[in-house]
Amino acid sequence: MKSFQFFTYLTFFALIHRIAGFTLITFDVDGTLVKGSGNAMNASAHSRAYTHAVSTILNNGNPVQPVAEALPIHLYHGSTDGLILLRLARATLNLESKDSFPKLEEMFNCMYDFISDMEEGEVANHITTLPGVLEHLKTLATMKNNVMCGLVTGNVEGIARKKMKAVGVFETNALSPPCQTQKSWYGANDIGFLGGFGSDYCSGKIDDLDRNHLDRGEQIAIAVNRCRNILESNKEYAGKKLKKVVHVGDAPADVLAAKWLSQVQADLKEKGGEYICVGCVAVATGSYPADELRQLAGESIPGIWEPIILEDGMGDASFIEACAIIDS
Template sequence: GASADTSAHAQAFSIACGTVLGSQNPPVPTPPVHQVLESREFHGSTDGLILLRLARKSLGVEPGSVSTERLERMMEVMYGYISGLSDEEVAEGMDVLPGVLENLTILATMKDRVACGLVTGNVEGIARRKMRAVGILATDALAPPSAEQQKRTWLGSDDIGFLGGFGSDFCSGNIDDEARNHLDRSEQIAIAARRCRDSLPALLPEGDVRGLQRVVHVGDAPADVLAAKAYSISSDAEKHGLCVGMVAVATGSYGAEQLRELAGDPIPGRWEPVVLEDGMDDPDFIEACGIL
């Protein structure tokens, strides 16, 4: 995680919003996200929704007047700012929690049956820089980007791509319904799952015809749990006969009981949530993913 007010990512929102939607010349960044929005409006949300909320509250610009092209331009400006920083600057204020690197290193040895990716509300290029900056990319656990992902260029980061679903892939544009915080994330899970299915022929050993059977989402926030739960009952999960696992790690701002309550009862073979109080530092993390 990173501080909402000091991270490079947080600063990128203000720069992008002021540059693309502001009226001043030269452009002036808007006030920081944490000064303009309530925490529920950005914690667990996606970059696109945060940009639109910041535009409304700091500039009086309504979502309906922000075209898809202008929203994409803001995301490009965000990435442009991040791409000019060193890895040390990108990682400032971010911490990798205990057990993360160790378990990813183990998962890197299981590529014959596990494809690891990242689902995040971040712009894809920013996510790439973050994963390299904090050492996650170096574990070699993340699967290569899909052919679809490779069609989009992230200048300076094209050689550090990986499988996933990102905030730059989908944005509903609906900032009045708080449920969109997790529903937009659920769409990103669906995108990551589709890309994984499309990539399987290249990821599996020659002659292996297994399809995607299980999707496991790991996260520490209510939006993570609700996003995975929404995906478990989606038409995509049903169509492909997927079991959706959720490993809720209680190492963030939310306790185990709150995450457990949001997860609800499991539905064997369809929705299989697990809550770990010690997060990825739990010795049973890999088993909780349903891999062993």
């Protein structure tokens, strides 16, 4: 009898380790990992790339107004590069989305071209990492046995790569290598990392303000699928299964995007499908107060939707604990 019990215990123990849990942590960039100076939206390399792309691709090189002058803040803050480009095109050139959307890929590439040859100092001008970011990322870099880290950001992927290199985030070694399905960006292929980006998905629906978070939700889903692809296709992750994604962001769009994905997972669970837990660490280090983020997050649903709000963002000593990483 004792032998049977011991065998049963070993079998159960082996099963646990054969399907060990894995956590994906995705980070927004602006307001979460980095902060800008007061005039960053007009003066930073990234902000200037918008006007350069719209001017070059849609206006024969003739200048257009900067984003912060042409658009009200709610049409660009927390939005994605694709939606911002399309809104800028309409505001400055009176072009509807149906006319500018077919040129979106060209504009993404033009934005990247504008930044790709810049020195790191110019890319990093007007932006700097927020308190605690580099320290916590270095800690996460030691936890790769059961954690992958990547970005989910509205940024064009190539620009995100350049920004993370310029501000020192890439050097923390926390960001996981890219999935083989991710696009190649000349001059930045040696600094690639996992994620879902503004250049991966854009609905083109510039009048629907819900798309600010729904487009970002699609980008989190893209990052999730890429993480699964890596886990399933690499022998070093044999027996690992993605059980949770935690999105870290500062804007309402980040909270609502993660919440939308949790609702998708709840539907999968109800139908008996494979689902994951969705967590969100909402950080009040951008333009939005903790109370607003808390109200948007709503109540936790254990195992499905697990939000937490940190007023000090990644400067909070308990940030890693707040991510509630699943033990392997």
